Amino acid sequence: MIEIDARARSRRALFSPLSVGGLRLANRIVMSPMATNLANELGGVSDHMIAYYEERARSRPGLLTVELTTVEYPRGKSGSVSLRLDEDRFIPGFHRLVDAVHQHLVPIALQLGHAGGNTSLLKTFGATPIAPTVLPYRAGQTIPEEASESDLTALIDAFAASAVRAQRAGFDAVNLHGGHTYLLAQMLSPHMNRRTDEWGGDLERRLRFPLEVVRRIKARCGSGFPVIYRFSADEFVTGGRGLEESVEVARRLEAEGVDLLDITAGASLVVNERDAGLTASVEPMSYGEAWKVYLAEEIRRHVSTPVATVGVIRTPEVADHIIAEGRADAVVIGRALIADPEWVMKARTGRDAEIRPCISCNECSGVRHALDWPIRCAVNAWSGREHDWGRLEPASNRRRILVLGAGPAGMEAARVAAQRGHDVTVWERDAQAGGQLIIGSLPPFKERLAQLRDHMLGRLTALGVSVRTSFDVTPEAVVAFGPDAVVFATGVVPKVLEGADLVSARNITAWDLLDRRVEPTGLSTVVIGAGPTGCEVALHLAVLKNRVTLVTRRGRAEVAAGLEAISKRDMQIQLALHDVTVRERLQTLGSSPDGAIVRDLDGNEEVLRAELVVWASGVLANRALHDALVESVAEIHVVGDARHPRKILDAVAEGASVGRLL
Numbered sequence: 243m244i245e246i247d248a249r250a251r252s253r254r255a256l257f258s259p260l261s262v263g264g265l266r267l268a269n270r271i272v273m274s275p276m277a278t279n280l281a282n283e284l285g286g287v288s289d290h291m292i293a294y295y296e297e298r299a300r301s302r303p304g305l306l307t308v309e310l311t312t313v314e315y316p317r318g319k320s321g322s323v324s325l326r327l328d329e330d331r332f333i334p335g336f337h338r339l340v341d342a343v344h345q346h347l348v349p350i351a352l353q354l355g356h357a358g359g360n361t362s363l364l365k366t367f368g369a370t371p372i373a374p375t376v377l378p379y380r381a382g383q384t385i386p387e388e389a390s391e392s393d394l395t396a397l398i399d400a401f402a403a404s405a406v407r408a409q410r411a412g413f414d415a416v417n418l419h420g421g422h423t424y425l426l427a428q429m430l431s432p433h434m435n436r437r438t439d440e441w442g443g444d445l446e447r448r449l450r451f452p453l454e455v456v457r458r459i460k461a462r463c464g465s466g467f468p469v470i471y472r473f474s475a476d477e478f479v480t481g482g483r484g485l486e487e488s489v490e491v492a493r494r495l496e497a498e499g500v501d502l503l504d505i506t507a508g509a510s511l512v513v514n515e516r517d518a519g520l521t522a523s524v525e526p527m528s529y530g531e532a533w534k535v536y537l538a539e540e541i542r543r544h545v546s547t548p549v550a551t552v553g554v555i556r557t558p559e560v561a562d563h564i565i566a567e568g569r570a571d572a573v574v575i576g577r578a579l580i581a582d583p584e585w586v587m588k589a590r591t592g593r594d595a596e597i598r599p600c601i602s603c604n605e606c607s608g609v610r611h612a613l614d615w616p617i618r619c620a621v622n623a624w625s626g627r628e629h630d631w632g633r634l635e636p637a638s639n640r641r642r643i644l645v646l647g648a649g650p651a652g653m654e655a656a657r658v659a660a661q662r663g664h665d666v667t668v669w670e671r672d673a674q675a676g677g678q679l680i681i682g683s684l685p686p687f688k689e690r691l692a693q694l695r696d697h698m699l700g701r702l703t704a705l706g707v708s709v710r711t712s713f714d715v716t717p718e719a720v721v722a723f724g725p726d727a728v729v730f731a732t733g734v735v736p737k738v739l740e741g742a743d744l745v746s747a748r749n750i751t752a753w754d755l756l757d758r759r760v761e762p763t764g765l766s767t768v769v770i771g772a773g774p775t776g777c778e779v780a781l782h783l784a785v786l787k788n789r790v791t792l793v794t795r796r797g798r799a800e801v802a803a804g805l806e807a808i809s810k811r812d813m814q815i816q817l818a819l820h821d822v823t824v825r826e827r828l829q830t831l832g833s834s835p836d837g838a839i840v841r842d843l844d845g846n847e848e849v850l851r852a853e854l855v856v857w858a859s860g861v862l863a864n865r866a867l868h869d870a871l872v873e874s875v876a877e878i879h880v881v882g883d884a885r886h887p888r889k890i891l892d893a894v895a896e897g898a899s900v901g902r903l904l
Contacts, residue, residue: 253558255566256573257590260304262548263468263501265349265414267304267572270565271586272504272550274576275307275353275417275472277321278617279610280626285315285326287335290616292342293629298579299346301586304572306343307351307417307470310424311408313400317369320357320424322614324365327352327404333411340412351415351470352408354401358425359386359434360510374428374435374442379511394441394451397425402458405467415468415501418455422474422523423510426452430473430491431509433481445487449494456498470550471495472504475537479509479519485537489544496547504550504574505538516815525554526812527602528687532560539569550574556600558589580606580619596704598622599697601690605891608806620891621694623654623898631902637662643904644669644725646715646867649677651882651893652731653698658901659729660705667723668702668709675699675709677733678883679890681756685778686785686816694890717870727877727904730868731897732884734861749833752779752858763787768838768852770830772801776858777813783856784820791823791850793840798826804889825850830859861887879904 260267280291299306311325312318319326326332336352343350357365359373363384372393373379373386389397405416420426428434429451435442442448452471459469473495475488483491492503508522521529534553542549552574555561561573578585581600588597598621606625609615619625641664645656648670660666674680676695683692702709720728736751752775754760765788769780772794780792794801801824802813817824828840837852863884872878879900882893 253562253589256558256562258565260548260572262305262415262470264466265468265501267349268302268347269304269586269590270572271303271561271589272572272574273298273303273306273579274552274574275309275419276576276580276606276617277309277324277610278626279321279323279614280616281323281325283323285312285324286332287325287339290626290629292339294617294626295339296342296346297624297628298583299343299348301584302346302348303575303579303586305349305351305415307353308339310353310355310419311404313354313356313404314397316365316367317371318356318358318425319365320355320361321610322365327354327407328400330407333407336408336411336413344412349414351417351468352411352413353417353419353472354404354408355419356397356425358423358428359383360423360428373425374437377434377436379423379434388437391439391441398451398454398458401455402462405459406462409463409467415470416459417470417472417504418452420452420471420473421504421506422508426455427474427509431477431483433477433479433483433509433513445490449491453494453498456495456500460499465499468501469499470502470504471500472506474507474509474523475505475541476507476522477509477519478507478522479511479513479517481513482509482519485540488537489541492541492545492547496545500547502548502550502572503541503545504552505534505541505570506552507534507537512811516818518815521808521812521815524604524607524808525602526604526809527690528812528816529554529602531556532564535564535569542568542570548572552576554602558594558597561589577602577606580617580625581621595697595700597697599690599693601694601890603890604806604808605889607808609891611807618891618895620889621894623895634658634661634902637664637904640664641726641904642724643667643727643729644720644723645729645731646720647677647731647733647882647884648675648699648709648711649731649733649882649893650679650694650698650890651884651897652677652729653702654894654897655729655731655879655881655901656707657698657701657705658898659904660702660707662901662904664904666705666707668707669713669715670709670711671713671715673712675711677731681753682778684756685782688778715867717867717874720871721874725875727879728871728875729897729900730878730880730884731882731893732864732867734883734887735864736857737860737862738857748835748853749855749857752776752856755779755782755856761786762854765789765853766851767791767854767856768793768850769856769858770838771858771860772796772803772824773858773860774802774804774813777802777817779856779858780822781813781816781820784817784822788854790820791825791852792817793825793828793830793838793850795827795829798824863887
């Protein structure tokens with residue numbers, strides 16, 4: 243029997259039922275539709291996709307929403323692989339998915355949409371995209387053609403036909419994606435729709451296409467089949483739609499019989515340097531929890547239709563307050579359910595400390611867009627691998643496992659191995675467990691990394707794993723311990739240009755700064771290296787009221803390269819807002835008593851005068867202990883940065899993988 247603590251008993255608002263049209267939701271938690279790249283190559287439902295959604299259905303949200311499914315293929319595709327329901331032959335696969343979710347007594351909705359101009363010839367297999375207006379939607383993307391009258395009327399029919407197929411497949415509702423930068427949003431946006439015919443111009447004409455889509459679906463599926471409409475209440479781009487106009491949009495959608503208004507924000511494009519449309523769509527770490535709620539709250543004042551809110555909702559306490567205070571009727575939770583599929587069950591039973599925190603790193607989005615991978619999660623290695631990895635099974639033989647290093651890779655390897663029943667010990671040379679999670683959490687907006695560290699350490703404590711810090715690990719100590727297997731998660735050491743005078747107080751490494759050995763204020767500073775660490779250092783220094791120059795060998799557009807696109811964009815915005823000077827295309831030669839010595843592409847040398855030079859020029863894998871023990875230990879595994887310096891995503895995945903196999 244599951245015990246429910248006092249916190250869970252107080253969450254009556256969050257776990258109260260809600261009616262959406264004729265559909266009863268058992269609680270107010272809606273799983274957001276999020277692309278996964280788990281569709282098969284033809285655009286149908288795969289076994290991997292079914293396993294992914296069923297894992298989240300086990301926790302029993304009030305409504306589970308399946309990702310964007312295009313109504314026109316391939317022209318409406320938005321990803322390398324996209325779900326499609328433009329033909330009857332795809333219905334059986336969708337029905338298998340519906341059955342898998344329904345067996346957990348969870349209703350399921352399907353999101354329908356069309357990429358419009360927000361796609362590329364590569365994604366559409368050479369078919370020219372269409373849009374309301376001939377505009378570039380992202381840098382480097384294909385310029386679309388203007389949709390004709392016949393295009394638009396055909397697409398209205400396509401939306402309705404796909405909704406009928408969804409109904410036949412057993413879905414309980416459809417969700418129309420009119421948010422961000424999909425076709426329905428493009429038609430409604432004053433920035434993206436600059437037509438002068440009956441399909442664009444004033445709000446009445448811009449509303450024509452989305453309202454016709456809703457009417458046609460209602461006419462063909464019946465008034466008892468719920469239609470949910472997602473739209474951006476504020477696009478946060480120059481010339482875009484704001485909240486005042488969106489209130490009228492909500493009223494018109496309600497009048498057409500929409501059963502739930504799903505309120506998001508942002509437009510996934512860049513209009514000018516400081517527009518927040520892209521970052522407001524899928525927020526990076528700098529955005530606070532539940533920041534979009536005010537948009538839903540304002541719209542809810544003007545309609546009687548239920549209103550759902552979305553936007554960095556991470557904790558059950560915040561989610562419950564939103565409902566209890568009447569700010570929204572439902573909370574739409576997305577990335578938190580990628581990070582922890584059991585979020586709803588843990589919230590229901592008050593096990594908040596067990597919820598694996600989403601850190602808003604956006605790797606789930608980045609790997610899909612930049613690499614065309616299936617969905618992955620930096621903190622949950624199982625996401626996207628549910629079908630292949632299955633659920634953890636107890637180890638057949640209990641073994642003595644020694645993990646060297648308590649960074650994310652080491653802690654995850656220890657957690658998974660301990661959960662399988664092994665006797666696990668972790669040794670850490672530093673005074674605290676966490677590795678680079680500690681250092682990484684110190685710059686502005688990176689506090690969520692500390693939350694992840696606390697969660698991971700808490701799980702080890704709960705599993706009875708011995709974690710020894712400030713431990714002088716020697717080869718002799720490892721051999722004397724007598725482990726059956728050793729996991730090397732020994733991390734990295736800083737890489738500094740040969741000849742840099744680190745003895746001088748004028749020269750320090752990024753790690754000296756980020757672990758607070760040095761706290762400079764009011765100095766002229768130069769940061770060498772504009773990767774993620776260098777940018778974080780520069781921002782940290784700027785917040786401390788230093789005058790900061792960031793030096794990069796690359797162009798300005800490549801500042802923060804290595805972060806996924808949305809986080810990279812946000813970092814560039816934050817650097818500009820904090821007046822960090824960027825000096826691009828400079829090679830750093832060394833340092834002098836006056837600052838950093840650099841050379842430009844023409845061979846001209848210059849001294850960038852500074853009272854402090856901070857080196858953030860990379861890291862090297864720390865393999866010294868491994869190399870000393872490779873002949874002495876029978877079974878060795880190397881994970882995370884000790885194997886090769888990369889991201890939290892890679893560290894956690896390798897730690898989990900080794901933990902599964904021990």
